[in-house]
Amino acid sequence: MTLGLSRRLAEFLAATRYPDLPASVTEHARRAVLDWLGSALGGAIELPARMAQQFVTSLGVSNQATVFSGGRSSASGAALANGVASHILEFDDIHKTSTVHAAAPVISAALAVAEREHVDGRAFLLAVTLGYEAALRIGEAVNPSHYRYWHPTGTAATFGAAAGAGSLMQLSPAQMLDALGSAGTQAAGLWEFNADGAMSKHLHPGKAAFNGVLSADLARIGFTGATRILEGQRGFFRAMSDAYDESRITDGLGERWKIAENCYKLHSCCGHTHTAIDVALDLAAQVQSVNPSAEAHTSDLLWGGPPGPRPAPWPGFTSRRENARQGAGDRPGGLSHILIETYGPGYEIVKELAPRTPYQAKFSIAYCVAVALLDGCVGLDQFSPERLRDPAIAALLERTQVVVADDLTARYPAAWPTRVTLTLTNGATLTASSDYPRGNPENPVSTAQLEDKFRSLVTPRFSAGTAERGIEAVQSLETCEDVSTVFRDLVHERHQPPR
Secondary structure, eight states: OOOOHHHHHHHHHHHOOGGGSOHHHHHHHHHHHHHHHHHHHHHTTSHHHHHHHHHHHTTOOOOSEEETTTEEEOHHHHHHHHHHHTTTTSOSOBBTTTTBOOHHHHHHHHHHHHHHHTOOHHHHHHHHHHHHHHHHHHHHHHTTGGGGTBOTTTTHHHHHHHHHHHHHTTOOHHHHHHHHHHHHHHOOOBGGGGGTTOTHHHHHHHHHHHHHHHHHHHHHTTOOOOTTTTTSTTSHHHHHOSSOOTHHHHTTTTTSOGGGGOBOOOSSSOGGGHHHHHHHHHHHHHHHHHSTTOOSOHHHHHHOSOOOOOOOOOTTOHHHHHHHTOOOSSOOOOEEEEEEEEOHHHHHHHBOSSOOSHHHHTTBHHHHHHHHHHHSOOSGGGGSHHHHTOHHHHHHHHTEEEEEOHHHHTTTTTOOOEEEEEEETTSOEEEEEESSOTTBTTBOOOHHHHHHHHHHHHTTTSOHHHHHHHHHHHHTGGGOSOGGGTSTTSOOSOOOOOO
């Protein structure tokens, strides 16, 4: 008798053990944890995170798991609070074909349960890997039509959080199936938050992590869930996708690991803006070839104003920024037009041309390209209220056009392509395109660069010592005997965001 799709996935998740993972996969898991930890620590002092921390204290006093910058809580409470915190800065990872930010829900749930259960680091890395496997495969199966209304980080990643938590609890195949069933019936997250720039986006991964822990906990004590939650007549696929592909769940299962496809964000904004940012930075570097006698900043050339102070990006990309800052002594009069061509589903998320708040700016491809051209980087400083009010940015936004290109849409979601054309007032044009932003497997960054990113997020908010302890903690995971000892004392006190 052929097993149902949900049951086949549950059996794989319950049966897989750490020795089944190739060494390269465990390295990907460590990289994912490191990247998540930077976003979790950096985001933990932001207002939405502090609100979540305050809320979880109302769930009761518990010492089960770490809440970064917020003490201790129950496992479900810690999953919720850390899940919210790690999605706030828009620096957490993304997966192209599922459009899932897996780290915030999956690792938040896995760490909370790993601490409560006092498992070793290998079990934790296995849980992270399996959580990514479930979340990304289910996200791929329902994309791209699912993405029109649903935020996959809140929906598909609920399954991933349950899978990771269930692995740590050593659920049987039947129990894992129940956990997936309960996870699927709680999966939610609507894109309407984007119209208001609401905090709901941060809630999505937090609630997915919380629901994943809840689902696995209930399954362990016999609480049943739908056995055909994915493929059933009223299941997840039919309810949440116009055109789903069941084969995505089992294609290469156990052979091709989804965590190896993880994409790391190098800019503090929506992932649909990143290819355009990278292309714009490359074009800015080409401006020097238009004016070989250049001595001023590229920002002088593009805007025409004084250079002024420019915030530095995180270490490892300074040389790229400085290369992009070579401007022109014989200024050609500035930039007359920016044309950004992108793919349809991404356009719907980042089409705002006149963002009014820093959060809206993170979802404006026009703003992100403009600030990239002016500053040579798109980090946290580029989304301050002061930067948003800069007349130089307003001037560039007035000259920016964003359009959907059918040929680019046809390549999504396997690629996230963008073309950018800069037209200078002397008539010269510069055009470049790319299918993948930096940080994707096709355009990778090293672990050392991720460590630099981590330091840039943690050091200003806590200390250089905290940053180094965090890196060392992640490096020790494979040999640690009890995960509850690894991150417990990483942060001793609350800090305020740097100004």
